[in-house]
Amino acid sequence: MMEKPTVYHIPVCPFSQRLEILLELKGQRDAVSFQVVDITRPRDPELLEKTRGTTALPVLETPEGRIIKESLVILNYLDEALPGPLLRRSDPLEHAVENMLVGKEGSFTTAGYLLVMNQVQKQRGKMTDKLIALYAELDDFLRFHNPHGVFLFEDFGLAETVFTPIFMRFWFLEYYEAFELPRRAEFDRVSVWREACLNHPAAQQVGREEIVKLYYDYALGAGNGALPEGRSRSSFAFEPHWRERPWPPKEKYGKPASDEALGLV
Template sequence: MGDVKLLGLWYSPFSHRVEWALKIKGVQYEFIEQDLQNKSPLLLESNPIHKKIPVLIHNGKSICESMVIVEYIDETFEGPSILPEDPYDRALARFWVKFLEDQIAAVGKSIFLKGEEQEREKKAACEMLKILENELKDKKFFVGDKFGLADIAANVLAIWLGVFEEASGVALVTSENYPNLYGWRNEYCNQNKEYLPSRDELLIHFQPRFPAKAK
């Protein structure tokens, strides 16, 4: 297995993607919390191009970008497969990962921004959510009935979005407007309780970013 270190942030959905993959595979690792306001020499050395987390260091070699790391973990370590075995299903999973990577930022912006910018991003977020709602019709997860790569990529929607909604008072996904996506989120959390970060701790961390709601 070798020496495995993860440079990340406990509250980051991108770090959590990698932690989740490591836990699924049963890999022992050292988590090294980072300070993005005072980036460590190890982070700057391990990711000199983007200088951001997460970074996986395996036997002294660094791998960057969360979903690239997840695939590396799946291919490198023994344990349950994260990518589907069927070539078509693997391609489908990678398609949805790419879609989510390209579109997911609009969700955060639709909550964190204000005024016209917020409304513009909320419209983009809703268009993306409609696409996902349609894709999840009659499906438990993004690729059939098995939790996998695309679902890990969508962890912002499954966990962090709910925290943001509660902290801000802005509701994007409800059982009325996106029943399939709402059902997927519940299934996601119920099936994977052992891997999820503490919702209460995430809420405590993000609540100060919404002072109006906190009052």
């Protein structure tokens, strides 16, 4: 049997979910071996040696031991290397258009994560306005290139695979920041796109409860397995399983919940 590439990843990581969506769309769910990395513990020296000291995940290791980093690079590699229809558009102009939309993902993701991690209440308004403005940019792009459609093109494709995991992670903004898009016409097109992305059958690897519970520490300003002050267990801990824990408190600017209140001990 031919050896599979290995992807080292963090549970519930949006950048790893992109790869899972790709595999689902291509009918190649078993073509890659996923190896979970516990971010609440120091990195395995063997993994650090493979990655030449970098800690960002996911990372793909080919059967020959070659290392590929950055989720979009891995996504494109798997799209080209695995059997099945290409996720990206085959027409060069259409591929350029989808890449222009993909290029907007970085600032969009950053704005959402900065908002959930913000600890200064009076900065909420400014940060919320920034994210809403970026949603408006997405709406404008979609209206220009496919005003009456659902996705960027006729089907769920590369841009949707890139953005859908971020839309899902932003459930933490709905929960911890009471964030919602304004109900105005200028957000109608991006709202249709977002809803179709969230409901696509190939993108159901995670759910709202899992994201809200695991990302509680992000809402306290502690990302990537870091411990908030006064805590001894990360909300990203594997045990107890997230399903066995209570929902965290929605109020992120008040007194933070203890390990006990979060069901972590």
